[in-house]
Amino acid sequence: MSIQGTKTKALYQQATSTIPFGVSSNFRYWGPDDTMVMTKAQGPHMWDADGKQYIDYRLGFGPVILGHAHPEVNRRVTEAIQEGTIFAWMTPLEIDICERIARMTGMDMVRLTNTGTEATMHSLRIARAHTNREKFIKYEGAYHGMCDYYLYSTASSRANALGSRRSPIPQQNSSGIPKGISQYVYTLPFNDEERLEELIEQSWHDVAALIIEPTMGNMAGIAPQPGYLEKVRELTAKYGIVLIFDEVKTGFRLANGGAQEVFGIRADMATYAKSLGNGYPIAAIAGSRDVMMTLEPGAVSHGGTYVGNVVGTAAAQAVLEILETQPILKEIAQRGKQLMDGIDEILTEADIPHCMTGLPAMFGYILGIEEPPADFRAYARGDAAMYEKIAMQLIHRGVMPDADGREPWFMCHAHDDKIISQTLEVFKEAVYAARN
Numbered sequence: 001m002s003i004q005g006t007k008t009k010a011l012y013q014q015a016t017s018t019i020p021f022g023v024s025s026n027f028r029y030w031g032p033d034d035t036m037v038m039t040k041a042q043g044p045h046m047w048d049a050d051g052k053q054y055i056d057y058r059l060g061f062g063p064v065i066l067g068h069a070h071p072e073v074n075r076r077v078t079e080a081i082q083e084g085t086i087f088a089w090m091t092p093l094e095i096d097i098c099e100r101i102a103r104m105t106g107m108d109m110v111r112l113t114n115t116g117t118e119a120t121m122h123s124l125r126i127a128r129a130h131t132n133r134e135k136f137i138k139y140e141g142a143y144h145g146m147c148d149y150y151l152y153s154t155a156s157s158r159a160n161a162l163g164s165r166r167s168p169i170p171q172q173n174s175s176g177i178p179k180g181i182s183q184y185v186y187t188l189p190f191n192d193e194e195r196l197e198e199l200i201e202q203s204w205h206d207v208a209a210l211i212i213e214p215t216m217g218n219m220a221g222i223a224p225q226p227g228y229l230e231k232v233r234e235l236t237a238k239y240g241i242v243l244i245f246d247e248v249k250t251g252f253r254l255a256n257g258g259a260q261e262v263f264g265i266r267a268d269m270a271t272y273a274k275s276l277g278n279g280y281p282i283a284a285i286a287g288s289r290d291v292m293m294t295l296e297p298g299a300v301s302h303g304g305t306y307v308g309n310v311v312g313t314a315a316a317q318a319v320l321e322i323l324e325t326q327p328i329l330k331e332i333a334q335r336g337k338q339l340m341d342g343i344d345e346i347l348t349e350a351d352i353p354h355c356m357t358g359l360p361a362m363f364g365y366i367l368g369i370e371e372p373p374a375d376f377r378a379y380a381r382g383d384a385a386m387y388e389k390i391a392m393q394l395i396h397r398g399v400m401p402d403a404d405g406r407e408p409w410f411m412c413h414a415h416d417d418k419i420i421s422q423t424l425e426v427f428k429e430a431v432y433a434a435r436n
């Protein structure tokens with residue numbers, strides 16, 4: 001049964017005549033009967049074109065940390081844009097938020113971008129310029145944005161096409177990427193210290209960067225095993241490889257200092273986006289002074305018409321002020337834990353084999369396996385079809401996680417106790433409906 005109501009369906013049909021497949025991003029395409037058109041979002045809720053209300057756990061793929069249409073963030077943006085939106089010069093807002101990002105993350109220096117993709121793309125160029133090396137390491141199942149270099153062995157790959165874990169085959173995820181790009185990419189299974197050590201010891205002289213999602217925000221939030229990130233840090237430091245934490249999903253979500261704070265690891269560079277703007281487009285690259293000062297004008301390129309624009313920076317200033325002065329992320333983590341525990345209990349009572357993954361602010365669950373998987377290969381053995389069945393039952397009942405279990409459940413500060421108990425009631429119904 002389609003999740004589109006009649007108005008949603010009509011708008012979607014209209015979209016298909018001028019927009020390929022009726023969507024501006026392929027990630028929003030759920031097929032002709034289930035691609036949605038939304039008209040409003042506020043706090044923890046979102047409404048579709050038929051006026052149906054959902055408790056939103058996709059949160060725009062993660063950015064909405066405070067709640068949709070947060071009044072203070074909107075007020076600050078509205079006020080700021082009265083004075084102009086773009087100057088092709090620095091603004092006090094930019095300086096202020098870069099200082100805040102540095103202070104909160106512990107990084108020395110910051111440059112702004114507009115999207116996560118731009119941040120990860122530029123971070124790779126900086127690492128290459130800094131090391132005078134060309135290759136880089138990424139993890140199977142990790143997504144770092146739309147740049148050609150990173151579209152290898154993401155969670156959209158077929159796990160059985162990745163080759164032996166001793167010699168992983170980078171799987172290109174899209175047509176339209178020049179074949180030659182693959183020669184710059186090494187892929188690795190997450191959490192496998194032996195393979196990591198082997199690869200780095202053999203190939204370090206070619207490797208500019210290792211980019212890692214410190215918890216796998218595009219693979220059900222799978223967490224690093226104890227000691228793994230420490231090993232990554234030790235080896236990259238030893239061989240002069242720039243360690244890039246891709247904190248596009250984890251930054252300003254897991255803690256004010258992101259995954260670096262949670263796991264106690266200092267990367268050489270970190271990329272931030274999503275929660276930084278609570279839904280307004282803004283992103284950042286932060287790093288050590290040594291690495292970031294590679295960005296010498298005329299020597300290494302970084303720029304963009306809209307970087308540092310007033311809309312994004314005003315939103316980020318409001319978000320960061322709120323996060324710095326209120327225990328928002330601690331409260332989100334507590335409520336996320338409540339929701340995770342509730343889901344775990346319902347699945348256990350229903351006798352459905354499963355494991356819980358991720359951290360409370362960004363968690364997942366995998367059906368059909370009981371040990372949290374260490375990597376994408378193990379994740380892929382889960383029961384994705386049953387996950388989708390439950391998710392669709394939830395959506396029919398007004399609770400919206402992603403139908404794809406690779407995408408975690410995102411929590412925001414507007415998910416209060418009442419919303420969590422409503423969600424759990426619906427979750428229980430959805431599980432039994434899907435099972436029967």
Ligand SMILES: Cc1ncc(COP(=O)(O)O)c(C=O)c1O
Binds near residue numbers: 274
């Ligand atoms: C970990 C990670 N890095 C980078 C990106 C790309 O960010 P954007 O979609 O803002 O370009 C994403 C997007 O989901 C992401 O999850």
